[in-house]
Amino acid sequence: MSDFFQDDEVIGKAYDSRLMKRLLKYVKPYRGYIFLAIFLNIVTAALEPVRPYLTKIAVDEYISVGDSKGLLLIILLILSSLILQAIIEYAMTFATQYMGQKTLFDLRMEIFQHLQKLSLKFFDKSPVGRLVTRVTNDVESLSELFSSGIVMIFSDVFIIIWIFVFMMVMSFDLALVTMSVIPVLIYATFLFRKKVRANYRDVRKHLARLNSYMQEHISGMSVVQLFNKEEEEFKKFKSINEDYRDVNIKSVFYHAVFYPFVELISAIAVGLIIWYGGGEVVQKNISLGVLFAFIQYTEMFFRPVRDLAEKYNILQTGMASSERIFKLLDTKIFIKNPENPIVLNNLKGKVEFRNVWFAYDNENYVLKDVSFVINPGETVAIVGATGAGKSSIINILLKFYEINKGQILIDDIDISQIDEKELRKHIALVLQDVILFSGDIKSNINLWNDQIPFEKILEAAKIVGADSFIQKLPKKYDEEVKERGATLSLGQKQLIAFARALAYDPKILILDEATASIDTEAERMIQKAMTKLLKGRTSIVIAHRLSTIQNSDKIIVLHKGQIREMGNHYELLELKGIYYRLYQLQYKDQEIGV
Amino acid sequence: MKSLLSLKKYFARYKTTIYLGFLFIFLSNITSVYVPLFIRDGIDELRRQISSPELIKYASLIVGVTFVSGVFRFLIRQTIIVTSRKIEFDLRNDFWSHLQKLSLRYYQNTKTGDIMAHATNDINAVRNFVGPAVMYSFDTFTLFVFTLALMFSIDVELTFLSLLPFPVLSIFVYYFGKKIHILFTKIQEHFSILTAKAQENLNGIRIIKAYVREESEINHFRKLSYEYFRKNINKIKVDALFHPVLFLTIGSSIIIIMWFGGMKVINGNLSLGELTAFVLYMGYLIWPAIAFGWITNLTQQAAASQKRLNSIFAIEPEIKDSNLTDYSINSLKGEIEFRNVSFRYRDNLPFVLKNINLKIPAGSTYAIIGHTGCGKTSFVNLLARFYDVTEGQILIDGYDIRTIPLKVLREEISFVQQETFLFSDTLKNNIAYGLNGITSEDEFNHRIEEAIRIAHLIPDIESFPKGIETIIGERGITLSGGQKQRTSIARAVAKGGKILILDDCLSAVDTNTEEIILSNLKKFMKGRTSIIISHRISTIKDADLIIVLDKGTIAEKGTHEELLALDGIYSRIYQKQLLEKELEEI
The missing domain is CATH 1.10.287 (Helix Hairpins)
Structure with a gap:
C-alpha cells in the first residue's frame, strides 16, 4: 500500500464513548450476526478448555485402571470436540469478518456519497489527496476494529472464564x-x-x-x-x-x-x-489426572490474556481514523436548495444576469455588478485577460457557488428557485482541460447515462466529427481510455468533450475553449464541430478563437470583474478600447494562421 | 533464489555475531528440551510417594532450566535480529548512495512512488529474510532435531505415530501462505483501483456535477467497492481455515498419543510421566512445523524483492567522470562555446536543439528568449551536464565539458532552475546550500548576507516569525512563488561560481522587484559569465547579446535595439508585452 504519505498521523486516545457509539451504529444492521457470533463464541470457548478435563478423566478413570474401552470413548469425545470446534470456529470467523467487511463497505459508500453532495466551495479548500485518504485508508484502518476487534474481545474473555471454571471444579x-x-x-x-x-x-x-x-x-x-x-x-x-x-x-x-x-x-x-x-x-x-490437565491449562490461558492487551491497539487506531471520518461526514457545505423548487418545462433558454456580485470568499469580489441578457439561441462570447472573472460566470450560472448579490435568471426564473440538479440537467459544460474518465470511449461520451443509448452516442460523435478517428481505434467505441486520455491528442479529446455535450442535447451550452494550440487540421475539425454544436442553443463561450468571436451574436468584454464593453466584433474594434487591445494580443495572429 | 546471493557481502560483515547467534540458538534449545523430562520424572516419582523437598527440586529445575534457556533466547534476538537491522541499514545506505549517482533522465522516467516502494517494501522484505527467516530456520531445525531425539529415546513407535499429522501441517502452511499472499496482492491491487477511482472522481467533480452524474458515479464506485469487499471475503474464506486446521492437526497428534500412549500405559510399557512429556513435546514441535512453511514464503518474497533491488543497482549512472576526465582541471574562467550542438532526449524523438553554434566570451551576459518548447531549458541543461549532447560538443575554456571533472563543472556553475526547488529546512540553510567547504564564519555569513541583499529578500525575512531561521516548505511557512524564486536566486548567488544561469526564474516576481534584483545582480555578474533565460523582454533587454531560439535553432541574434530594428520574432514579442502592460493599466 502506498503508505508513505502518512499525512495526519495522529494517535488519539484509545477509547472515546461518543465515537464508539457512532461507530456501533454502523454495525447495527448486522446485530443478528454479532449476537450469533457471541453465542458461538461462548460455546467454542468452552470446547477448548474441556479437552484437558477430558484427558484428566482419561488418565484417572481409564488409563490408571486399565480400561481401554473407556479410553476409546474419551478419545472419541475429544475428537468430536475438535471437529465441532473447527467447524464452529470457521463459521464464526467467517461471519464476523463478513460483517466487518460489509460494515466497511457501507461506511465507504456513505463517505463517497457524502462527497458527491458537497459543493465546490468545499473542494476548493480540501486537497484531493486527503479526501481520497478518508475514503480509502481511513476506512481500511477500521477493518480490524470491526472484523476482529469487537467479537474477539468476547472470545478471549470467555476462554479465560471457562478455563477458570474447569480449574475451579477440579481443584x-x-x-x-x-x-x-x-x-x-x-x-x-x-x-x-x-x-x-x-x-x-x-x-x-x-x-x-x-x-x-x-x-x-x-x-x-x-x-x-x-x-x-x-x-x-x-x-x-x-x-x-x-x-x-x-x-x-x-x-x-x-x-x-x-x-x-x-x-x-x-x-x-x-x-x-x-x-x-x-x-x-x-x-x-487430587488425582494425577488433575495435575496432567492443569499443566495443559497453563499453556492455554496465556494466549487470550496476551491478545486482550493487543486489542487496545486496535481500538486506538480505530478511534483516530473514525474521528477524521466523522469530521468529514459532519462537514455540511451544500448549495442551498429551494423549499419549493420550480421544475423547468419547455425551456427556451433565455439567460439573464441582473446586477450580479460574487466573491469566492465573501470579501474580494471577482464579479462586480454584472448584468447582461442572452436571448434563446444566441451565442455570446466572453473575452478578457486572465483573472478577469470569465470562469466565475460559468461557476455561478451552474450553481457551483452561490452569488452574493443580484439575480441570475433562466427563462425569467431566478435560479435560486431551481434545484441545482434540475438546473444542470439543461446545461452542458465543456471545460478547457478535457476531463476523461477511465472506461471506454462510449462511456466517456454518455458518462454512463443509460438514457443515452449507443445510437445517440454514435450520432453525436458523427456530428462533431469524432467518429472518424474513433473508428480507427482498434476497439472503436469500446477502446479503453488510459491514463486520462494520455494516448489521445488534444484535438481528439476536445472532440470527445463536444460529443459528450451534444449527446446530452442541452438547451444551454457553456464552453470554455482550449487555449493550447493544436494543428491546423484539428483546428478546422473543431471549428466545424463548434458550428454544429452551437446551433439552436443558447451558448456562452469563453472564447480563445477568433472564428468563435466573429461568429458570435454578442461579445462581452470582462475586465477586472466588470463588463466594460459589449457588442459585436466590428463595433468593439471601432471603440479602440480593451477589446481592441485584446484582439491584437490574442487573436490577431490567428488571422494569418487560419 | 539466486538474487539473494548478493547479500553475501552484508552477511560477511557480521559473520562473528551471526555465528554467535547460532551458538545461542543451539544452547537455548538444548536446555529447553529438558523441561518436559523433569516434568516426566516429577510425575513418575509422585507415584512412589516422594517427599516435598524432592518436589521442590523438580519444580526449581523446571524454572531454572527455563531461565537459562530464556537468557539464551534473549541473546539470540540481540545478535541475529539486531544484525538484520544493521544489514537493512547498510543496504538502504547503499541504495541511497546509488540513487544519488543516477542522472536526471532516470528521475524523469521513474515515478517517485516506485523508487519509494523499493526503498521501503523491498528492503523490508529482504530484512525479513535476513532476520526472522535466518533465525527461525536454524532455531526450528535444532529444536526439531533435539525434540525428536528425546522423543525417540522415550518411545520410538509412539514418536513415529504422533508425527504422522505434521507433514500435513507443514505443507498446509506453505500453500496457505502462498495463497494468502496471492489473495492479499489482489486485494492491494484492487485497493489501488478503488483509490484511483476516488481520485479521478474528485478531480472531475466539476464535470460530474455539471452533467448531474453523481448517481452513476456512486453506482460505479459501489460496484468497485463491492468487488473489493468480495476480494476480501475470498481471502477471509482461506484465512479462516488457518486456526481450525492448525488445532485439528495438533489435536489429532494428541489423540494419537492419548490412544496409543494410553494403551501402552495400561499395558505397562510406558509411564504416566512419559505420556505427559510426550504431550508437552508435541507442543514443542508445533512451531517448527508452522515455521517451515512460513520461512519458505518469506525467503521467496525476499528473493523477488532482492531481484528488483539488484536491477536498480545495475543501472549505470549516465553522467559521470570517465577515462576522458582530465583531473588537472580544477577551476574555470567561464568562456563557453557550443560547437555544432544537436540534442534530442531519445533516439526516436525529434531534435530539440539543432546544430547550435555559439561562443560566449568569459564575463559577458547573454540572454535567451523564445516560445515555450523552443529548447531554452535544454540549452542550459546541457551546459550543466544534466544530459550530454547528441552531436557536436560544448567547450568551456576550450575543454570539452565531458573532460572537465563533474565536481569542478558543477562547482563553477550557479544555476537557478526554472522549477524552483527548495528543501523544507530553514531559509538560512537553503541559501547556504551551495557554500561547500567555507570554514571562516565571517566569510560564510558575509556570503549569505550579500546573497539576501542581491535577491531582495530582506523585507520578506523581516516579516517572517523567526527571520532567516524560519523553516520553509511542508513543515514550515509556505513561500509565495516570487519568494521561492528569489530564495533560489540567493542560493545560487551565495554559491558564487564562474558561470551564472538564470532559467526563467523571475517570472513570479513583479516588475519593480525584478528591476531591483537585476540592478543588484550587475555587480555580482561582473567577472562572471551569465546566461539569462526569460519570457519577459524587461528581464533581458540589457544583455550583451540576445539570442532568439525558435524550434531548436537560433533564429535571431543581437542587442535589444538591433533585434527591434529587425522586426522579427523578438519585436513581435516586444509589441505584445507592451499591449499587456497597457491592458493592465486600464
Missing part, C-alpha cells in the same frame, strides 16, 4: 495457586505493550522522517547534484537511517525480554503445579 486450591502467576503475566504484558507502543510511535516517526527525506530529495535530486552535495546529503541520510535503525533495535530488545519472560512465567506456573499439586497428589487430595 479449587490448585486453581488459585496456578492463577497466582496471572497478575504477573497481565502486568508484564501491559508493561510490554506500553513500551512497544511508545517505541512503535518512535519507529513510525523515524520512518516518516526517512520517507519524507527520500521523497523530498528524490524530487530535488538535480539540486543536490548541481550543488555537489552528494556526500553531505549522504551523511544526512545516514544519520536519519541510523536513528531509524536504532529505534528498531530498541524494539528488538523489548521483544527479546518479553517472550522469554512469558516462558519463564509459564515454567513457574508448571513448577507450582508440580510442587503444590504434587504434594496434594501425595496426600491423595
